[in-house]
Amino acid sequence: MKFIKFLFFGILFGITLTKAEIISWYRIYEMFRFQSFHMFGVIGSAVVLGIIIIQIIKRRQLKALDGTPIIIEPKERSIARYLIGGIIFGMGWALTGACPGPLFILVGNGVSVMLVAIASATLGTYVYGLLKNHLPH
Numbered sequence: 655m656k657f658i659k660f661l662f663f664g665i666l667f668g669i670t671l672t673k674a675e676i677i678s679w680y681r682i683y684e685m686f687r688f689q690s691f692h693m694f695g696v697i698g699s700a701v702v703l704g705i706i707i708i709q710i711i712k713r714r715q716l717k718a719l720d721g722t723p724i725i726i727e728p729k730e731r732s733i734a735r736y737l738i739g740g741i742i743f744g745m746g747w748a749l750t751g752a753c754p755g756p757l758f759i760l761v762g763n764g765v766s767v768m769l770v771a772i773a774s775a776t777l778g779t780y781v782y783g784l785l786k787n788h789l790p791h
Contacts, residue, residue, distance in 0.1 A: 668759040677759050679751035
């Protein structure tokens with residue numbers, strides 16, 4: 655019962671992404687062909703909002719709901735890590751027509767073939783976990 659709020663916000667988030675056409679394969683296709691600003695606007699505004707929120711958290715030293723301080727560790731600087739990971743992520747996004755979060759929303763909207771993409775993403779994450787120590791980080 656205590657997790658009902660997460661279910662509520664997840665459903666609200668799914669409805670919002672559906673209505674904003676963020677899960678539309680056609681919108682994603684337009685983005686990768688540089689034919690429309692729609693997805694770039696959504697992603698860009700999310701990045702800007704994320705930067706602002708992170709700065710507020712750091713400068714005001716905000717705490718989590720349970721009172722523990724929120725500590726954001728600096729990321730390791732590695733071009734290979736982000737370049738290779740970004741290419742793999744982008745190829746998966748282009749091939750499936752959806753990034754990981756909206757996969758679940760698409761299943762909720764009746765696109766059951768996305769269960770294959772979810773299973774593949776889960777398997778890929780598992781394989782990464784197995785190979786993590788052998789990869790260039």
